[in-house]
Every structure is written in structure tokens, then in C-alpha cells.
């Protein structure tokens with residue numbers, strides 16, 4: 001796997017890196033690692049917390 005240039009589907013910047021899966025923020029495309037850490041992972045944490053609460057812990 002090599003680095004490629006792409007447009008981040010969250011912040012819209014052109015970046016050259018491996019790219020990250022933007023789910024659950026977006027279903028398609030790739031996001032930069034900055035958005036991955038600041039947006040995507042936070043949202044995943046939030047969702048898994050919600051799931052845990054739904055299941056009664």
C-alpha cells in the first residue's frame with residue numbers, strides 16, 4: 001500500500017497520505033488522518049458508548 005493524493009471527504013483538503021475510513025461520518029471516500037483523529041474516532045467512541053448504554057451496560 002502506498003500513499004496517494006486524494007481529497008479528504010470531511011475537510012475537503014487535498015492530502016497525500018494513506019487515507020482513513022471516514023465511517024460513520026461518511027459512507028464513501030477517504031479522510032485525512034487529522035479528521036480521523038479529531039472527528040471520526042470521536043464519533044465512533046460516542047456511538048459505541050450509546051450502544052453500551054442501550055444494552056444496559
Ligand SMILES: [Zn+2]
Pocket residue numbers: 008009010011012013031032033034035036
Ligand atoms: Zn480532513
